[in-house]
């Protein structure tokens with residue numbers, strides 16, 4: 001009688017472990033990994049006019065012909081717009 005009880009406990013523990021390990025193996029990737037995108041405010045981008053590199057969050061965001069372009073300063077944005085209108 002006692003031996004059957006011990007086997008039952010062992011089987012239950014094995015089942016519990018398999019269930020736990022299986023859950024860890026087949027669990028979907030954490031939401032933190034999915035949220036990590038290529039676009040970030042700390043991204044280093046290049047001014048298309050003067051060629052200077054700057055942090056996206058420090059730059060000036062401009063929309064030219066429906067495209068969002070980032071510039072290092074308002075002056076570069078103005079110059080870029082003027083240079084385009086002359087062409």
Ligand SMILES: [Zn+2]
Nearest residue numbers: 047050072076
């Ligand atoms: Zn610039």
